[in-house]
């Protein structure tokens with residue numbers, strides 16, 4: 389149980405900050421800041437964050453200084469089962485090639501943390517904190533300190549699907565990014581790197597980036613409509629799908645999401661809703677981000693059901709679209725993705741490496757079934 393808790397914390401930590409580190413190339417470090425210097429820096433930035441966010445710290449955050457090898461040995465030794473299944477989903481939906489190794493992507497994320505927060509504690513990775521207090525490090529701390537405020541004032545509900553979890557993370561990360569941007573602006577720190585688009589190199593990482601890419605736009609939209617009061621209120625009624633984050637007008641208009649039903653007779657190992665941001669990453673990889681955004685705006689719901697039997701792993705994915713025309717557009721798009729993967733077609737089935745796929749459009753739904761032969765253990 390304790391192990392599970394640690395992993396849960398690790399996932400939270402990954403979510404909170406890795407992306408900022410992603411763009412930070414470590415140059416040669418000569419002088420690290422001491423723990424007391426880092427603590428002083430955190431306290432001074434906390435005062436500004438409190439003013440910007442219009443919330444007072446109920447208690448000052450704890451600061452824990454760790455180093456990179458501690459991060460990897462503590463949180464990177466075991467890969468959660470859900471992450472391994474997600475690796476299969478990525479392969480079976482053609483987002484990554486057959487030899488893609490999600491474990492190394494997952495560990496790679498841990499290796500690029502700069503700082504993270506869990507509850508009232510801000511963890512900082514000492515190797516990134518050098519004398520000179522770079523603007524990037526200040527921005528990271530402003531971002532993490534906003535997470536501490538969120539922890540002290542708001543609670544987010546448990547999530548059940550990838551789509552739901554990315555959506556709530558978008559509110560949390562968007563809030564922290566907007567505060568961090570304002571901090572950079574009032575301090576006159578100039579242009580500071582931040583995540584604003586996909587890497588287009590690793591779909592697993594790109595999916596983790598979508599809460600940052602769309603989250604700040606979502607929070608900025610709420611701010612423009614109803615100030616921080618509306619943002620605070622969003623924690624009571626958080627967006628439950630990336631549809632609301634990517635298209636915030638749909639959040640305020642309370643547009644619905646369809647609960648898609650998939651009937652299967654196999655042994656179900658995992659069920660999920662991948663959501664419009666998954667499609668966004670897929671279509672961006674093969675086409676471009678503007679087409680991906682326009683296609684994603686027509687998403688109404690989806691369900692993926694992952695089964696395993698003695699011979700095959702089977703993925704059933706049903707995606708519901710706003711109209712039969714949009715469903716046909718996606719059907720054509722996915723067929724093009726198949727051809728880009730050099731798939732061969734025999735009797736209506738597609739073959740790509742060890743995968744066998746079928747794709748149908750029925751009214752406003754697209755049904756994709758993907759079989760993979762299980763490798764002997």
Ligand SMILES: [Zn+2]
Pocket residue numbers: 403404405531532535560561564
């Ligand atoms: Zn964060």
